[in-house]
Amino acid sequence: MESTVTEAMAPCYFGDRSSSDTVVRLRTSDGRDDWLYCHSHILIEKSKYFADRLSEEWPTCQILDSRNCVEVYCQESDFDSHVNVLRLFYVKENSRDDIWHGVRNALGILRVAVELECSQIVTACVNYLEAVPWEETEEEEILKAIPGMGSQVLPVLSRLEPVNPLAIMRIFRAAIQLATSSPPLDMNGLKTSAQEQLEYMLTEDDDEPLLKADDEIRSEVKQCMSRLFARFNSFLESLFCESSELASETLHILQFYLSDLSWACQILTKLEIMRDLVICWMDASDKVVKIVHPSNPEPNGETIKMTLKTVEVASKVLESIAYGNVILPASKRLHAVKVWLPYVRVAKAAIDSATSSGDETLELKVDGELWQSLEPTFVSLVLTLPSGDQAEILTEWLGNNYIRYPDLTEAFDVWCYRSKVAKRRLTILDGNHGRSSTP
DSSP: OHHHHHHHHSOOOTTOTTTOOEEEEEEETTSOEEEEEEOHHHHHHHOHHHHHHTSTTSOOEEOTTSOEEEEEEEOGGGHHHHHHHHHHTTSOGGGOTTOSOSHHHHHHHHHHHHHTTOHHHHHHHHHHHHHSOOOHHHHHHHHHHGGGGOGGGGGGGGGGSOOOHHHHHHHHHHHHHHHTSOOOGGGHHHHHHHHHHHHHHTOOSSSOOSSOOOHHHHHHHHHHHHHHHHHHHHHHHHHHTOOSOOOHHHHHHHHHHHHHHHHHHHHHHHHTOOHHHHHHHHHHHHHHHHHSBTTBSOOOHHHHHHHHHHHHHHHHHHHHHHTTSSOOOHHHHHHHHHHHHHHHHHHHHHHHHHHTTTOTTOOOOOOHHHHHHHHHHHHHHHHTSOHHHHHHHHHHHHTOTTTTSSOOHHHHHHHHHHHHHHHHHHHHHHHHHHHHHOO
């Protein structure tokens, strides 16, 4: 008995054949067959699986040199992880933090440790995986593997669990305030990131939006947007009072405002609350086209970029008006056409010229759909106007050098038809009205 205790207390090393009393025969279906020299008291202490296999109730086979033999079958992909688990049986518990050699290796060890019922190694693996950063591919592997391992490993997934709605709302408020603020120029990267994530939170793709567009969300967004619109209008007023050419820093600030408004269009469209932005933009339109006009002064890289951003915002605003998402009186709609039709004509010509010039320093990202969508928007908007206003717009278009874009041919066709049949239509209507009034 004393000799057995002494043997158990003596230091043992994995693979030490001279002191080993048990062989773990690790085999795969591909024919791999490795003999790993171990010690029964360590196997029994560290693994319930081996404790059961080495108990008197489980038959074992003896090999030539009288050692116990436990055969373990595994997949080839898990072979190294089985060896690593057996090695870990011989490592002191407080020395394991730096031996996992990465997430994938630790995940493989965890998979085997769960299978062999090694509670200490399972706990150590879980603690490691829960604490370290994961790459995207590693995260996908963890998501596939962990759920089938039981409740003991679920703490690994704590960073992926759904968040409390109150916490989501708090981070939304903080993000929308940053996204609509005017921080120092060196913080604009952080602001852009907040804008992108807010749009993602509200987008329905393969998953539901992280936030539902309820009254609380709309109210919060409206308040923040109102502050953005107020700062934009004040900035325009200050620029409108300047008679000299705008300084480079001022141009940058104006471009940031236009980028903010372009982003705001995306958010407000998703929330179906574009009206405030449409009103703000229409009130500022006259100032905007005078300040950001591609021919005033001669267009350069900075003014072309701002012109493009201005067209992007105007496009979203005009779409909302033209398709009835925001209801404005005829006088406002006429004003929108008179301001933005001439602007878009000149802007497209200037942007097309800049992009075809081969200037590599001018980094313009022009969405081809922008011009395609603007044309039917103008057609629809013109056709909502009283017939006399339509005639005025179409007369100017027919005599304009930029008649090719936007092409208002469809509006002209509809106007001609409506005008030709107008008397007959109205006569029929008057006749019907007269008959309905007869007692």
